[in-house]
Amino acid sequence: MADKFDKTDMRNKKLTDELHKYEIELCRHIQSGIIEHEIAAVFTEDGLKIKDYEGTRSKTIIPYADYDLLRKNIYTHCHFIKEILSPGDILAFSEIGLKEIRAIIKNGRYSSLRESSDKNAVQSNIGYVMKAEEIGTAKQAMSILMDIINNTGLEISGEEYQDKILKIRIDKADEWLTENAENFGYIYEKGVI
Numbered sequence: 650m651a652d653k654f655d656k657t658d659m660r661n662k663k664l665t666d667e668l669h670k671y672e673i674e675l676c677r678h679i680q681s682g683i684i685e686h687e688i689a690a691v692f693t694e695d696g697l698k699i700k701d702y703e704g705t706r707s708k709t710i711i712p713y714a715d716y717d718l719l720r721k722n723i724y725t726h727c728h729f730i731k732e733i734l735s736p737g738d739i740l741a742f743s744e745i746g747l748k749e750i751r752a753i754i755k756n757g758r759y760s761s762l763r764e765s766s767d768k769n770a771v772q773s774n775i776g777y778v779m780k781a782e783e784i785g786t787a788k789q790a791m792s793i794l795m796d797i798i799n800n801t802g803l804e805i806s807g808e809e810y811q812d813k814i815l816k817i818r819i820d821k822a823d824e825w826l827t828e829n830a831e832n833f834g835y836i837y838e839k840g841v842i
């Protein structure tokens with residue numbers, strides 16, 4: 650897998666290397682079936698891993714007590730449905746004050762939201778704006794899915810229904826971030842690790 654991230658930003662080389670190593674390993678574990686739920690890690694700007702988390706298949710809860718420790722650091726984790734950051738991920742990014750949040754999927758695709766190194770960029774709390782504008786909410790996703798069901802007669806239930814809701818939510822977040830992240834002083838990027 651080619652290292653595609655960090656072409657434009659002056660990121661610490663050790664951090665780039667350590668993140669890359671960790672994410673490649675994580676992908677391997679998902680591919681081999683060792684991991685079936687979200688795993689997350691937090692790195693400092695100097696490339697030091699300071700924290701690990703384990704979540705469920707679709708979410709990882711970060712304890713509020715850890716927010717201070719995580720502030721201004723880099724959070725990466727795996728996803729099982731899509732590599733796209735969820736609305737919950739973006740909100741956590743703002744609430745904690747992370748420098749970067751990343752999500753990867755087993756084929757090595759990733760998405761990342763990070764602060765721009767452009768000193769003139771106006772950084773603002775994008776997660777709060779998304780929340781206020783109700784981008785990618787469960788309510789919005791349910792109403793979209795209801796339309797699909799009504800129009801197509803699609804029969805769906807249980808885990809499949811939950812997955813579909815999550816897919817709609819992250820697609821909405823993806824659409825919105827692609828269009829707006831830069832205006833808020835952030836870099837939203839997708840690629841292969």
Ligand SMILES: [Zn+2]
Nearest residue numbers: 734735738752
């Ligand atoms: Zn996530």
